[in-house]
Amino acid sequence: MPFIATTDEERAEMLAEIGVERIEDLFLDVPELFRYPPMNLPEPLSELEAIRDLGSLAGANESGEDLSSFIGAGAYHHFSPSVVNFLAGRSEFYSAYTPYQAEVSQGTLQAIFEYQTMIAALTGMDVANASHYDGATATAEAVIMALNMARGRRKRIVLSPTVNAQYREVVRTYTQGMDLDIVGDGDLDNDFHALIDLCNDDTAIVVVQNPDFLGQLHSPAEMQDLANAVHAAGAVLAVAVDLISLGLFTPPGDYGADIVMGEGQSLGNAISFGGPYLGFFAMRQKDVRRSAGRIAGETVDADDNTGYVLTLNTREQHIRRGRATSNICTNQAWNALMASIYLAVMGKHGLRSVAEQCYHKAHYAAARINELDGFEVLGSRPFFKEFVIRCPVDVSDLKDYLLTEWGVLPGYDLTGDYPDLGQCLLVCVTEMNSRQEIDDLVEALTQAASVLTVEVVV
């Protein structure tokens, strides 16, 4: 039997030591009627067969390697240097667990501490925790933290409509039993002024995204004004960000954010069909004790040498139980490790160049698409690596045509999230897209527009 070391002979010796005759005798507490039920599963596979079978399932997908992709919308194709997987693949990292016993987990703990340090540095905040499940759950935990900061006395949550729709949905799922008043995201026209108008003395938090889900950047001055207004109302400002963009743009810590969170997948983590990802979460030092999730702290050992431990455990469910700030137990430590290695190896200069390439390539693509007849790049704000285009033809027909004829995935159809943005695609361009690919996209769009328009006319 695979992965079981005990031989029949040893098993007999062990049963004798226990004092039972047969292994089945160990399960007498299980109601007899329901013991050893039939289980209809496929016949077991050898390793070779498993590799072949899984290989054929994997082969049935069209991956980023086969296609030219301009889909982002919350999950991003970025370059991950070879060392990231190589180092994270050290089995001393991936086959360890939560570092409950600090003395024999210094590798994991120091890696978490360095992750926290680099995330705090990048976001301009005082402290970061050891990760949440993903950007959406980090956003929900930001909302819950704000409720804790208001000691349950404030019940209104203001969400910007340009926060990722999945994040907003998760906020609603998490808080459905809390009797909250969640407002602001029903109308795409709700800009910062409208959000400020929605704040009252019952408001716990305002959540915005920068660059927002549609790729647009809000200036530090505009963000600072928002922060001032939110603080004047006695509420907390949470900003979801793209960490890669912070290689180039002013961090939220510089413009008054209280909580900065979002999706950290971009940092060295595979896109992997949606998971596992990691939510990063950064905050002010004074608020840490109201937050959820693991945190590693620096301390000393009996010889006064520096070491690291998990700390502030009294906030956590294994100690505080029903009064804990959240139920988080397992988080995304291995993904955070990958992000940590990514940031260490890309460093100050590397992250800057990734961010610059995203910016310049996205602007090149947007400019070329905007020149095409019938296509229009929407919005007048600066943007980072994503932008919205309105298409002259039906978006699903356009996508089919580009895929079939060109092997191109041109972007994310916005109709589902924003019915007002019909015929619109969210296009994402990163350092992974070469000029040739962008030129092909432009060519493909031109051709699609003419072919599909002709078909409509005929």
Added chain:
Amino acid sequence: MIEPTVYEISSPGRTGPRLPELDVPEAPLPEGYVRDAEQLPLPELSELDVVRHFVRLSQKNMSIDTNFYPLGSCTMKYNPKVNELTAGLAGFAQIHPLQDTDLVQGAMQLMFELQVYLAEISGFDAVTLQPAAGAQGELAGVLMMRKYHLDRGDNKRKKILVPDSAHGTNPASTTMSGLEVVELPSDDRGNLDLAALKENLDETVVGLMLTNPNTLGLFEEHILEVTRLVHDSGGLVYGDGANLNAIVGICKPAELGIDVMHFNLHKTFSTPHGGGGPGAGPVGVVEKLASFLPGPLVALEAIVDEEPGLPFLAGPLAEEGPTDLHRLVWYTPSKSIGRVRSFAGNFGVLVRAYTYIRMLGAEGLRRVAENAVLNANYLKARLQGEGSYPIAFSDRTCMHEFVAQGILEGASGVHTLDISKRLMDYGFHPPTVYFPLIVKEALMIEPTETESKEALDLFADALIAIAGEARTDPDLLHEAPHQAPVRRLDEVRAARQAIFCRR
């Protein structure tokens, strides 16, 4: 040896990998938005600096691949390497979650089959793979129980009953759902106290959260009566699936009366724990709860069309399996509590668990439980036989784990913490300590099925030797560890000083 941080080994001007030259014209940057490049507070390292740093860090960890790691409740079994290979296949690792479903039918078939296999293993009618961890599956489960009652117009129910031996996540998930926790005691055989259960069951109870086998390592002797009583009062039974490793293939939780349960794929199905995640926490439910599941799930398009309410009840289709004629689509049930995370789930973890289930099959999974329970009982017998360590409920057969106590005769002043730190010197990762809370000086030991008799014997020998040391030279324990990368760490200072970042 102290390993400096990435900032301490940083040297101005050093760089890692280069990107290709920018092949498009530069666009002007918006004024007033840009961060000073020189001030970007990240380290500057060469690739080799980074490699040596992280390799050295890795060497400061104990892990399953280097040491016996009997961390109770965490099920630290061996992680087969083939899982890493399959999860890393480009056709899985490089697909975008928002690609059209026609382009990802292979990945969706894997998810569909995994939904079916987990349903078959547990006896449930439907399974969602969305939750990212056991605790998140638990939150989803409690929210579903809550919504089930509300949907029936039954809005008096506000309480969840939780045994005092439960994982801390149970009460925490309850509170997050806006419900009230009522703690129930255990009886003198380590079961849920039936009298206390009866006393608390009324029309205000949403349900009971039960870990079975429980965190004392014991199978609930009255499980059928417990689930019947809860159902009779109109409540639901939540099963904490953390201990499925002990009973996979031995019984199906749904057949015992559990209505909803999460699976910890990283425990029972051998996906690596990664230093504290990622895991995955799929949730299985009986039919009446299926329309509340968080989505998206994977469903057969033909069934969605035919039976829009119940396409996830895919049991009968398990035999046939998806074929070329079966197109798979995303499906969110009609009364769903909503999504609990972005996209469809921790897919990379799902691939690993799927690989494992396919390699073991029904018979292999049954052997997992048998050998996990055999190993635990053997270790328990050895420690009992030599009489050093009291064992909670020692007269009962344990399941895949048991709780010893660090209370050694003739060694007053020695605590579980000291014993666990001394185990490090012998090359073992300590067991879970001080949990469950209801056992004094708890040492919760879970060997798992992948350990050999030889490994168990060495561990038992070490614990017995340490008991001897505790009597003759207690300071050896108080000052332990002596062989670990650092000496004993000051946890109180860490909480008081609160240094979470250092540049």
